[in-house]
Amino acid sequence: MVKRMRTSRGFTLTELMVVVSIIGLSLLITAPMVGQYMRDKELSDSTRALASHLDLARNLAIADHNPCEVFFDSGAGTYWLLDDDNGNGTADTGERQFGPYSIGSTVSIQNLDLGGGGRLVFQPSGMLASTQGGRVIFGDARGNADTLEVYNSGTTSKHIY
Numbered sequence: 001m002v003k004r005m006r007t008s009r010g011f012t013l014t015e016l017m018v019v020v021s022i023i024g025l026s027l028l029i030t031a032p033m034v035g036q037y038m039r040d041k042e043l044s045d046s047t048r049a050l051a052s053h054l055d056l057a058r059n060l061a062i063a064d065h066n067p068c069e070v071f072f073d074s075g076a077g078t079y080w081l082l083d084d085d086n087g088n089g090t091a092d093t094g095e096r097q098f099g100p101y102s103i104g105s106t107v108s109i110q111n112l113d114l115g116g117g118g119r120l121v122f123q124p125s126g127m128l129a130s131t132q133g134g135r136v137i138f139g140d141a142r143g144n145a146d147t148l149e150v151y152n153s154g155t156t157s158k159h160i161y
Contacts, residue, residue: 037138038111039106046138047146049124050079051156053101054120057081058154070120074112077103084121089121111137114150126154 030077045152054070060083061068068091069082080099092099103109114120115132122128139145149157 039142040144042104043107043138043140043144043146046107047148047158049101050103050136051148051158052136053079053081053098054150054154055154056098057120058122058126062126065124066123068122070122072109072112072114072118073100074109074118075099077108079103103152104138107138108140109136110139110145111135120150122154128152128154 057068057070060081064083064085067084067087067157070079070082071082072079077101079095080101083096083098084090085095086092112118113134114136115134116129120128120132128150130152135150136148137145138148146158151157
């Protein structure tokens with residue numbers, strides 16, 4: 001009868017230590033890049049969120065055939081929408097309000113140049129009031145900026161600088 005030798009299957013302690021060391025080094029190298037990515041993503045997400053909410057306000061004005069307003073409080077870093085059924089520019093009982101929406105924890109509005117004294121009014125045609133339109137510039141502490149152009153037609157476009 002021939003005896004077969006049993007071969008051990010598995011990894012040695014040295015092999016496991018090498019693999020764990022490689023994983024640890026990889027994490028050490030990539031962790032700062034992940035943090036940077038997350039901060040850049042918040043800046044971009046803030047710009048996209050405002051563009052989406054402006055599009056919502058425009059669509060509400062068109063669908064409901066009445067003005068929809070967007071109010072900004074750049075000091076607090078928030079904004080909100082008002083579906084202004086009677087067109088008087090104030091929130092009355094029964095009128096839908098959306099928000100407040102926050103700009104982001106590491107992002108601020110550096111420049112709000114839209115006309116209208118901190119608010120935009122979308123008309124039932126989808127256009128902004130005649131003197132409105134311009135740009136909103138978002139920034140972070142590292143000096144990165146995103147600009148959202150808001151046109152009198154009620155549309156927007158994003159620029160990264």
